[in-house]
Amino acid sequence: MTVRTPGTPATKIDRTPVSTPGGSKAKEEKIVVTVRLRPLSKREQLAKDQVAWECVDDHMIVYKPPPQDRSAQPASFTFDKVFGPACLTETVYEEGVKNVALSALMGINATIFAYGQTSSGKTYTMRGETDKAVNDIYNHIMNVSYNSINMIVIPA
Numbered sequence: 001m002t003v004r005t006p007g008t009p010a011t012k013i014d015r016t017p018v019s020t021p022g023g024s025k026a027k028e029e030k031i032v033v034t035v036r037l038r039p040l041s042k043r044e045q046l047a048k049d050q051v052a053w054e055c056v057d058d059h060m061i062v063y064k065p066p067p068q069d070r071s072a073q074p075a076s077f078t079f080d081k082v083f084g085p086a087c088l089t090e091t092v093y094e095e096g097v098k099n100v101a102l103s104a105l106m107g108i109n110a111t112i113f114a115y116g117q118t119s120s121g122k123t124y125t126m127r128g129e130t131d132k133a134v135n136d137i138y139n140h141i142m143n144v145s146y147n148s149i150n151m152i153v154i155p156a
């Protein structure tokens with residue numbers, strides 16, 4: 001059996017069937033930008049810090065300037081997906097990361113990274129996402145390996 005290093009396809013659309021572990025979402029977009037708002041920490045709650053951002057729906061967040069900052073205006077921003085403070089890391093993975101992480105199994109080169117100010121929750125989120133992605137990838141490899149063994153053994 002020849003094992004070939006998978007190359008990056010010209011487009012994901014051409015190479016991503018519906019049954020692909022990467023799922024259908026990866027077919028639609030090459031870059032997906034999601035936002036996760038973390039809850040206030042105990043320290044922030046004790047300090048009576050106010051939440052500056054509000055999730056309006058699954059795609060939009062609104063900046064609410066503090067009353068003392070009279071020059072700042074409310075502003076809204078739209079993203080592919082917004083995860084609110086009550087959202088579990090599991091949900092972020094299932095709805096925002098899994099498709100991209102598993103598309104690697106089809107030979108699609110993909111990057112997932114977190115960007116944000118200090119203490120915004122990048123490490124917290126990415127640790128959880130990495131654990132889940134590695135788990136899914138290993139499960140997939142195990143399943144494929146067992147299937148391959150069956151395919152080889154039966155003809156022999």
Ligand SMILES: Nc1ncnc2c1ncn2[C@@H]1O[C@H](COP(=O)(O)OP(=O)(O)OP(=O)(O)O)[C@@H](O)[C@H]1O
Binds near residue numbers: 038041117118119122
């Ligand atoms: N979604 C969340 N739910 C509960 N706690 C969270 C969440 N996200 C982050 N935290 C907590 O907030 C704190 C800061 O998070 P974290 O260290 O991940 O931030 P960071 O963006 O990686 O910071 P830095 O840039 O300084 O490394 C940590 O104590 C973490 O446990």
